[in-house]
Amino acid sequence: MxxxxxxxxxxxxxxxxxxxxxxxxxxxxxxxxxxxxxxxxxxxxxxxxxxxxxxxxxxxxxxxxxxxxxxTAKRSIEELKSEVRRLLCNNGRIRYTTPKRVLELIESDKYARKVFSKHVSLGRPKRGKYKPTTLAFVDSVLRELFGEPKFQRHGERPVYFVTC
Missing domain, CATH: 1.10.10.10 (Winged helix-like DNA-binding domain superfamily/Winged helix DNA-binding domain)
Incomplete structure (x- = not known):
């Protein structure tokens, strides 16, 4: 027992x-x-x-x-999704994106950085690359927003079609 x-x-x-x-x-x-x-x-x-x-x-x-x-969980996830949508839709009307591109946008925006840093580490520890878990976190937020990636070959990063 x-x-x-x-x-x-x-x-x-x-x-x-x-x-x-x-x-x-x-x-x-x-x-x-x-x-x-x-x-x-x-x-x-x-x-x-x-x-x-x-x-x-x-x-x-x-x-x-x-x-x-x-x-609280729903609100927190919605806040993450709305920040990603704001960054992608208000930033020159981006049509396709990757998790890495979204992380670069998050790092350049003060409020988005604050929202995401509550949940993941945004720093680039080695050779200027993001942590795989951070990329996976942003990838899952993108999946929540836009569904499955438009393009993804085996072993390559996913590419999402942005719908605003």
Missing amino acids: PKAPTEKVIDRVHHVYHLVVSAGCTTTATIEDALGLSHSMAYYALQLLKNNKMVVEVVLGKHAVWCVDEE
Whole structure:
């Protein structure tokens, strides 16, 4: 039979819950950094909260976004989608885009950078390339907005047709 969570784990769960409530929506990586936890420790605490229906998990790309409730999760995802749509539709009427191009637009826009940095790391750590998980996150936002990519050959980046 499984054992009950220890006092240390219960205390960790309270801290994690406080972080999620104060942020509205946050990612596992943000909780790891804030509390100095390993991925497994943070994920276990979040799973306990999810099992007790205290938080909601939304998966975008390879990132799990944890929110206080369904409504907050929907609002957060809609905010991400509206920022991408604003950047693409108001920026010279772009017809086709890739996740990398969207990340470049996000980095150049102060408000969009603020919105996305709540969920993913926008820095370019090695050789000026974006992290694969960040590209996957933006790719999933683009899929939510525009459906499946218009073009994608095996092993190549997806190209989306922008509809404004």
